[in-house]
Amino acid sequence: MALGSYGITRPADMSPEDVEIIMHYTPSRDVTEDFVLKTLDAATILTPYFHNNNTGGNTNEILGGMYNLTLPSTEFNEKGIYTLYIRPAEIRTTITDCGVLSALPNVKGIIVDLNNVDPKFRNKFVAQGLVGFRVEYLNDDGTKIPNFYRIVTSSFYCEPVTTNLTNSSQKSIRYRYVENGSDLMFCTLSPSSAPSNKPNATPYIGQPDQDIIITNTFFNPITLDIEMAEHDIDTLAIALYGNQTKSMEDGIYTLYDPSNNIYKQYNLFEIRDEFNNLLFEVRQDRGDNIDFSKNFNSVIN
């Protein structure tokens, strides 16, 4: 019988360095082949919000959950659809060895050499620093093994203990934990023990020299669909419900926003034939050629 319940969603408070932002751009919804796909620097454009005097926490305490994302002007410089895929940063490295602890041979794990880790991620490779990270595996041809992952359940520095096997040229390498001073990290994974109903079905945890992707699970991936457009409901409302003037002298038709800023200006004129028959009524966008004398206050005063 359950004694209570608990939620399983919390505001994330990860560092921007733990984030990877991938930008996808296409100028229109129907252009699907000519797209831009690139990575943006999360550490530069993502900033966490901190508490202030109105939110109850210390000013150096992260608010949690809410971040400010800057859209760099060098990238967001065209109209179109920008899709930002924000996911946990991926640490790419290689399994140095798969082994067991010398004192507890039933504890299996993978060994990662810190020299094969990008320096900016090495701060994660400390005792218990990788707990909860996800490990995904690559094949020899570089493809990723789909729908397959393991979870790191512990990580400690280790060093090898060498033992010669009897009647064999093989060497049995086992590992023992050390406090520090080692470049090797022993990561136990889950699941790594065989089910009791089939004890020889040891779960796969990788193999030496296999490329792996280690990913934090500090937050859930999100997708932002950002559309840079000429119009939205507000601008259409300006055209429909905003103040308007039409100069009878020169036919300049002006639209104003709620603050009476000039939103658009048009030339209104008619086209007639040599018999003075009306052929067209024209509304022509004046673009940048704004007649400032048609500002609203000058017109009505």
Add this chain to the structure above:
Amino acid sequence: MKSDRTYYLISPGVLSDDIIKETYSGNTFGVYSAMTEILSGGTNGSSLLTGLTLPIVFTQTYNDLGYYTPFDGYILQKDVVNNFVYSANTTSPFELFVYNTSDKEFKKFLQLADYVIDWGDGSGTQSINSTSPSYLSHTYSYSSAFTVTITQTNPWGVTTVKKTITVPFSNITITNPEGNITFTPQGGNWSGTPLSYDFIFSGDAENNISSQVSSNYVSVPFMVTGYTKSRLTSLGNYGTVKYATNVPIIKNGQIYGVIDEINNDYTAYTINDVTYYDYPDGTTLYMENSSGLTANDLSVSAITKQEVLLDMVSSPEIQSEVFIERGKNSAFEGIERLGEVDNIGDLTRYGYGFYKINKV
């Protein structure tokens, strides 16, 4: 892992950077620029919207990674018939200490099976029948790698354990920590054929509390205080003077508490090292010093993880932490051997009525 998708539409209607201030005939007003011009009007075609930011929200869906539980196995050296460990120190690097870690009970059972140690330097053999923590020491006369061998002969065969040590001892460098055991059967089809395998190294990492605790406790205790109900009545004495100061109250053979002071302002007393103050208005204040999480609160044990709590066990599995201890008798169920039966009552009860007693 849950993934969220959010849509944003950015147009001149939600921007302020695209409104350029102008003045005409003393009137100040703004003029909108086209989105295309804003987006590409900067240096090298960059956007003029340099301050375009979005507040976004991240959440984490989490699962408990399970808890660590004391290893549900009994960890001990794998073979208890014959084994030893050794130690040395850098202050006397040529001296080796050997501890016979063979099972004492086994030694009791096979009293004739003596242990003999060969130090590996040609100095001859030596008996080592006392077990750990007793030890034998040996001082080597020259630097080399020596194979220390302990041999034990029993009616079934000869077991030898060999471990190679390097002299002088320099530091914690374990060249062959596991050692090797050889058993030579005395009879049967395999008589005289040595069988050997490697021992498993018994010492993994530095397993002591001082290495585990870090800055989780403080050396200078801090005060823990609060309000509670008075416990003064538990310090009452029998007799005419019910409450006396500086008279320790003994319970279960130990000092339970003492009344420190009684005056008009308060009554101060101590129970189990917690100081209490009873005030005339009925409030009671308690004070106690704490050092946080100290080494006394921690115990060392091997840890394993309950994968079943991760929701990652891929097949039905029964995990149990119920242990059955064999050979334990209830305190209320006295059982006597036949040699201990020394009266009629014992004989009547023996074996739950094993003997049929005819009373005449």
